[in-house]
Amino acid sequence: MPLQAQNKEGVLRELVALALGGGGNGATGAAGDEVFQAILERERQFPTGIGYGVAVPHGKTPALANLVVVAGTTPAPVPYETVDGEPVRLFFLLAGPESQAGAHVKALSRISRLVRREPVRARLLGARTPDEFYRSLCEAEGEGA
Numbered sequence: 001m002p003l004q005a006q007n008k009e010g011v012l013r014e015l016v017a018l019a020l021g022g023g024g025n026g027a028t029g030a031a032g033d034e035v036f037q038a039i040l041e042r043e044r045q046f047p048t049g050i051g052y053g054v055a056v057p058h059g060k061t062p063a064l065a066n067l068v069v070v071a072g073t074t075p076a077p078v079p080y081e082t083v084d085g086e087p088v089r090l091f092f093l094l095a096g097p098e099s100q101a102g103a104h105v106k107a108l109s110r111i112s113r114l115v116r117r118e119p120v121r122a123r124l125l126g127a128r129t130p131d132e133f134y135r136s137l138c139e140a141e142g143e144g145a
Contacts, residue, residue, distance in 0.1 A: 001072035001133055003091065008080050011072070012039055012057055015093035018070045034063035035095050049082025054115045056108060058094040060101065067096030067103045071133065073125055090115065090124055114140050 005011040016036045038059030042048065049055040070093050077087030092111050096104055114120050120140040127133035 001127070001130055003072040003074045005074070006076065006078060008078060011074065011078055011091055012036065012043075012093070015057065015070055015072060015091060016095070018072065019064075019068045019093055019095055031063045035059065035061050037061075038063070038095060039093070043081075047081035049080045049088055050112055050115070051082055051084040051086065052115060052118075052121060053077065053086055053088055054090045054092075054121065055080050055082065055088045056092045056094065056111055058104065058108060060098045060104065061095060062097055064096050067094065067100040067107065069094050069107055071124075071137075073127075073133075090121060110141070 003011055003014050005014050013036060016032050016039065019035065020032050038061035039057050040059075042059040043057060048057045072091050072093075074089050074091075077089050080088040082088060092115075094104060094107055094111075114137070115124075117140070120136070123136040123140070124133055127136055
């Protein structure tokens, strides 16, 4: 975060690059392609825009040894298939192996619960640094969201 892309595919590529430590530049090699394809396949089955201007793209792939979660925001809303038809500015990407399915579901649930609250979304969107974003997320979790 922040993300530079202005369309869904670009955002997903940036998030995958961040998840693999590529700094968001998209150059992640074969593992990045595999993770990206897993995310796209999940999107084809059922889009992951959960509403409130939030999307939680996710996928399972053997390209990763553990569950990875990254987040990002965009300065302008990005068109994205969502349950409420609204564009998205707040993204959380989760990817990991099938063996981590339990942690995957738990993380999805916690993120969904936290971002339902407008003050939490506002703090996350207003964060100026990754540390501030992370602190806001931890505070929201501590508030019993």
